[in-house]
Amino acid sequence: MSRIAFRDVTKRFGDVVAVRDFNLEIEDQEFLVLLGPSGCGKSTALRLVAGLEEPTSGEIMFGDVAVTDVEAKNRDIAMVFQSYALYPHMTVRRNIEFPLRTRKIPRAERVRLVAEAARWLGLEELLERRPSELSGGQRQRVALGRAIVRRPQAFLMDEPLSNLDAKLRVKTRAELVELHRQLSRTFVYVTHDQVEAMTMADRIAIMNEGALQQIGPPQQVYERPANTFVAQFIGSPPMNVVRATVAHGGDGLVANVPGGTIPLPPAAAAAAAAMNLDGLLVGVRPEHLLLDGGPVKATVRLVESLGHERHVICDLSPEEFAIVRLPADVPPPAKGETVGLTATAEHVHLFDPNTTLRID
Amino acid sequence: MDDMSATEVTIALPKPAGRWRARPRLKEAAFALVLLGPSMALFSTFAFYPLVKTFYLGFFRSDPFGLSSNYVGFDQYLDVLQSNEFHRSLITTGLFALFTVPTGLVLGLGLALLAHQKLRGMVVYRTIFSSTVATSVAVASVMWLTLLNPSLGVINYGLEESGFEAVNWLGDPDWALPAVSLTTIWLNLGFTFIVILAGLQTIPEELHESAKIDGAGAVSRLFNVTLPMLSPTLLFAVVVLTINAFQSFGQIDILTQGGPLDRTNVLVYSIYTEGFRNFNEGVAAAQGVALFLIVLVLTLIQFRFLERRVFYGN
Amino acid sequence: MATSARPVRKRPLRIRRVLGEAAQYAALTIAAAIILTPIYITVVYSLQPVEEIFSYPPNLLVTDPQWDTYKRAFETGSLGRYLINSFIVATAITIGQVITSVLAAYAFAFLRFPFRNLLFVVFLASLMVPWEVTIIPNYQTISTFGWLDSYQGLIVPFLATAFGTFLLRQAFLTVPRDLRDAAAMDGYGHIGFMLQVVVPLSRAAVGALAVFSFLLAWNQYLWPLLITNDDDYRTVQIGLKALVSSNIDEFNLVMAGTVIAAAPILALLILFQKQLIRGLTSGAIKG
Numbered sequence A: 001m002s003r004i005a006f007r008d009v010t011k012r013f014g015d016v017v018a019v020r021d022f023n024l025e026i027e028d029q030e031f032l033v034l035l036g037p038s039g040c041g042k043s044t045a046l047r048l049v050a051g052l053e054e055p056t057s058g059e060i061m062f063g064d065v066a067v068t069d070v071e072a073k074n075r076d077i078a079m080v081f082q083s084y085a086l087y088p089h090m091t092v093r094r095n096i097e098f099p100l101r102t103r104k105i106p107r108a109e110r111v112r113l114v115a116e117a118a119r120w121l122g123l124e125e126l127l128e129r130r131p132s133e134l135s136g137g138q139r140q141r142v143a144l145g146r147a148i149v150r151r152p153q154a155f156l157m158d159e160p161l162s163n164l165d166a167k168l169r170v171k172t173r174a175e176l177v178e179l180h181r182q183l184s185r186t187f188v189y190v191t192h193d194q195v196e197a198m199t200m201a202d203r204i205a206i207m208n209e210g211a212l213q214q215i216g217p218p219q220q221v222y223e224r225p226a227n228t229f230v231a232q233f234i235g236s237p238p239m240n241v242v243r244a245t246v247a248h249g250g251d252g253l254v255a256n257v258p259g260g261t262i263p264l265p266p267a268a269a270a271a272a273a274a275m276n277l278d279g280l281l282v283g284v285r286p287e288h289l290l291l292d293g294g295p296v297k298a299t300v301r302l303v304e305s306l307g308h309e310r311h312v313i314c315d316l317s318p319e320e321f322a323i324v325r326l327p328a329d330v331p332p333p334a335k336g337e338t339v340g341l342t343a344t345a346e347h348v349h350l351f352d353p354n355t356t357l358r359i360d
Numbered sequence B: 001m002d003d004m005s006a007t008e009v010t011i012a013l014p015k016p017a018g019r020w021r022a023r024p025r026l027k028e029a030a031f032a033l034v035l036l037g038p039s040m041a042l043f044s045t046f047a048f049y050p051l052v053k054t055f056y057l058g059f060f061r062s063d064p065f066g067l068s069s070n071y072v073g074f075d076q077y078l079d080v081l082q083s084n085e086f087h088r089s090l091i092t093t094g095l096f097a098l099f100t101v102p103t104g105l106v107l108g109l110g111l112a113l114l115a116h117q118k119l120r121g122m123v124v125y126r127t128i129f130s131s132t133v134a135t136s137v138a139v140a141s142v143m144w145l146t147l148l149n150p151s152l153g154v155i156n157y158g159l160e161e162s163g164f165e166a167v168n169w170l171g172d173p174d175w176a177l178p179a180v181s182l183t184t185i186w187l188n189l190g191f192t193f194i195v196i197l198a199g200l201q202t203i204p205e206e207l208h209e210s211a212k213i214d215g216a217g218a219v220s221r222l223f224n225v226t227l228p229m230l231s232p233t234l235l236f237a238v239v240v241l242t243i244n245a246f247q248s249f250g251q252i253d254i255l256t257q258g259g260p261l262d263r264t265n266v267l268v269y270s271i272y273t274e275g276f277r278n279f280n281e282g283v284a285a286a287q288g289v290a291l292f293l294i295v296l297v298l299t300l301i302q303f304r305f306l307e308r309r310v311f312y313g314n
Numbered sequence C: 001m002a003t004s005a006r007p008v009r010k011r012p013l014r015i016r017r018v019l020g021e022a023a024q025y026a027a028l029t030i031a032a033a034i035i036l037t038p039i040y041i042t043v044v045y046s047l048q049p050v051e052e053i054f055s056y057p058p059n060l061l062v063t064d065p066q067w068d069t070y071k072r073a074f075e076t077g078s079l080g081r082y083l084i085n086s087f088i089v090a091t092a093i094t095i096g097q098v099i100t101s102v103l104a105a106y107a108f109a110f111l112r113f114p115f116r117n118l119l120f121v122v123f124l125a126s127l128m129v130p131w132e133v134t135i136i137p138n139y140q141t142i143s144t145f146g147w148l149d150s151y152q153g154l155i156v157p158f159l160a161t162a163f164g165t166f167l168l169r170q171a172f173l174t175v176p177r178d179l180r181d182a183a184a185m186d187g188y189g190h191i192g193f194m195l196q197v198v199v200p201l202s203r204a205a206v207g208a209l210a211v212f213s214f215l216l217a218w219n220q221y222l223w224p225l226l227i228t229n230d231d232d233y234r235t236v237q238i239g240l241k242a243l244v245s246s247n248i249d250e251f252n253l254v255m256a257g258t259v260i261a262a263a264p265i266l267a268l269l270i271l272f273q274k275q276l277i278r279g280l281t282s283g284a285i286k287g
Ligand SMILES: Nc1ncnc2c1ncn2[C@@H]1O[C@H](COP(=O)(O)OP(=O)(O)O)[C@@H](O)[C@H]1O
Pocket: A013, A016, A017, A018, A036, A037, A038, A039, A040, A041, A042, A043, A044, A045
């Protein structure tokens, strides 16, 4: 299959706009992750590609062909559902074979394909069982088996790991990446879990309230978030974003934030200054804030220990606070202590307070 | 950036979006029509059309030989409504319901309570108690025709042995309706039992256990837990049994043919004789309309309970 | 002290339990005996010679079973023919009702179309038209079709059932929507999904409907009485009535006929008790 694309796609359910003016191109054989908070329209977007929903307006394109009116079964696409959607009355073998049975594939060939898919996924021993006799992880594999058995052009996956326990999820993540590599097919993968997105995706498309926020490789959306939503959705704990004003400091433009000033990346600061904005949003990730007695004064409100690291929550002013991420081997400050924070210019992000868009 | 050129080409293709969009919906609706078609056709032909026709036939009076009929408007409806025969038939049907429904309900409840215990061999008892549900009205009626026969009746023998007088069950105007009712109660017992037992089984065990812990005895538990929880089922059973009573025909036809002295001439039997023996279609139709209205009211009551039940279910 | 007190306290409780169970078994057995009495007497009479049936005091034991009576019942009463007719009619009605109900219930459960709720109410409304009300116009219709004394006349009017549609719709609604989407992705249209997923998953409800439909069809009385005069099409219920009318004093023969008419359906009850109970109670327990 060539590229899958959304062209100005909008999908409404009554008054709810589940997907809004969506334009997105998914490259051939790409592993694209649709990431966003629950209810933002990810599943709907995926179902639009599958042909399980029709767009209210706009077109779904496969290559240069609009498939908007092509039925799901004719799109040569497979889907793995969050619930797995296994047929409870069929054995594992029948479940995996089911998509082959409508396709006039000779019996011997079907048996071979099922056996191959089962081997691939380590399901050989389970073929005669029913879904109710399987563990969650095994069910998930059967759902995968049903998807891969007919070698579709693209795989759609709707939160396929969300019903697995944490350990199994990590393992399966790696297996899915490997599967993608071996199959050389397009994967469109929906999740609300940024770790899954960051670890698996070639590119991440971030959605909020039905609208596409940003699309890019994981490192790019982390390093250059397109707006404050992406900035705060990607990364844990989320990026600190505070209001600031631009001023001339010692070596160029600086931002006055509550508690002190921080240096700004010169190009972005110049661009911001040229925009003549009334104030500015300044963002720094918790891992990029240093507790080194720097120029921004703050009071420690709380120190949270996660074992491998600590989160120090500091009040900059009665309204604003910042989170600092500390490695576990750095002794934390005491609660109530006044500390000085530093941010280096290269790690400071600027956003337009009116549009929340990134300023470069 | 070279993606953009491809995009523009495709967008430039003419695309009758509106019409194409409508098609899947239309296809689904057409398919639904195909699926519903057989049932709709049958209901129209054998339920709705004949219902309207029944109302319509009520406006025509047949001549005594059933050869021709004249339009008489509501006259015939009024005649039927005011006729003694119709009143008697209504009273007979009402009495029949009165004889069969409460007794049947109490017996069914008793059997269900007995069978709602964890005892070994209960399956056998339950099967026996349900057995009359599989008995047809004809089979039951012929059985009881024999049981109630005065010249060989076991029942009369039992009565005489216990010091009562023998009764000519089906021949005595005062005993015919009770005799038919007895048959009907027996016939319906399996159904009543099954429905009430199923109702009992939906009452959560914890309610009984907590009542036990609160010190309630068996009788108190029956009246304070079981019966209140069972009331929707009991109401359902009452309505179904009553509707059944109003629609009864077979046992009358086999046991008494409406006699003696019309004492068992219930509404449906009267419709049957007027329509198919006396060729009084108009009169039969008018009585049919009355039956329809009675059953309609009962069914609406039943739907109200069902609706509540569905509501609770979710 | 404590150890010796225990068995003393335990015994009365256990005795009371045993006594209670004995009382329950006694009550159950008496009730069962009363309910079975008519059936028992029917079987006894069917095996006794007529003179013994008329003996006074009645003799309720079979000393010399007259199996021959059953043969005569089959011959004089054409019961074999009637049984076959009943079987044909009930089977056809059952199959027809299952098919029409599956189709209609599928539409109501899985398809979106205009006036869906209104049409569902129309289906339910058909439940409010008792067959007894419409016998005259229905008789006329069947007569116009030339279907008096025919299998069509006995079968076709009963091929659709609102109750069955309602029952199956409730079952179909419990099939997860994801399965519909999965089947669509796997290449199945509505018909494939209906036959390969929905119906197999709802087999309990379909079974309940089938047993229930068969029972009602087998036991029908008024309609076959009205439209059949010909032995070739009479059902066993009407045949039984005919047997009674023409052999009123041959009680053994009549009772043998009764047993023959009742046996198939009693066997059905014993084999399919679970399905039948589900069918009967689905109206009461779940809407
Ligand atoms: N079939 C539907 N009918 C009505 N509203 C729907 C339907 N499917 C989704 N929605 C609504 O669309 C929005 C997006 O839903 P969804 O795509 O499932 O979000 P996500 O998968 O990101 O959690 C939600 O507000 C949801 O309530």
